[in-house]
Amino acid sequence: MxxxxxxxxxxxxxxxxxxxxxxxxxxxxxxxxxxxxxLFGVLVVGLIVVLAGxxxxxxxxxxxxxxxxxxxxxxxxxxxxxxxxxxx
Amino acid sequence: MIDIVTAIVWLAxxxxxxxxxxxxxxxxxxxxxxxxxxxxxxxxxxCLLIGAALQLGDFASLIRVASIGAFVLLxxxxxxxxxxxxxxxxxxxxxxxxxxxxxKRDSLRATRGGLSAQDHNNEDLDRDHMKR
Numbered sequence: 001m002x003x004x005x006x007x008x009x010x011x012x013x014x015x016x017x018x019x020x021x022x023x024x025x026x027x028x029x030x031x032x033x034x035x036x037x038x039l040f041g042v043l044v045v046g047l048i049v050v051l052a053g054x055x056x057x058x059x060x061x062x063x064x065x066x067x068x069x070x071x072x073x074x075x076x077x078x079x080x081x082x083x084x085x086x087x088x
Numbered sequence: 089m090i091d092i093v094t095a096i097v098w099l100a101x102x103x104x105x106x107x108x109x110x111x112x113x114x115x116x117x118x119x120x121x122x123x124x125x126x127x128x129x130x131x132x133x134x135c136l137l138i139g140a141a142l143q144l145g146d147f148a149s150l151i152r153v154a155s156i157g158a159f160v161l162l163x164x165x166x167x168x169x170x171x172x173x174x175x176x177x178x179x180x181x182x183x184x185x186x187x188x189x190x191x192k193r194d195s196l197r198a199t200r201g202g203l204s205a206q207d208h209n210n211e212d213l214d215r216d217h218m219k220r
Binding site: 001002005006008009010012013015016017019020022023029030031032034035036038039042043045046049050052053054056058061062064065068069072075076079080082083085 | 101102113139143146152156166
């Protein structure tokens, strides 16, 4: 039963990734795209966590930690870039 | 029993994640989109982490899952604040149905004579500052 549940959760997360990607492509301004990238990272972390929980492969949790870290740092970097403007 | 709780929590978590994505797609404004993304994705990821911790069940993975959860709980509000501030100062337009822009109102109040005139101008500014 849990296999079916985990596949439903994975498919739902994949649909969420696609929907977020639509905003990433459409987004009229750069902050829209930054918000979409941030949500993208969180969704990928959730996907990896569900995969680790359903398959029992514990090493993938380390990858989830790294992706969460890099997503936060990228968001902060993009936000300072937007706030300061073009460095030239 | 653990499987049932895990199933409920995973379904709820993925549903919240999907709601966050739909909110990011459908909301009219950067600031409302950011609000939907941060709140719903934090709740959804928390539910998914609880389910994974219940399934794995040993101490090492519990520590990893708890550290992911603590990190996301700490960083998501910070990144939301930073994005919103950057978008505001970069001049991203607000949604036309916005009723209150407190930073603009406060700067208008400061230019109109500071704190002494505040009591008379409060309601006028609350009503009028969105039109300027």
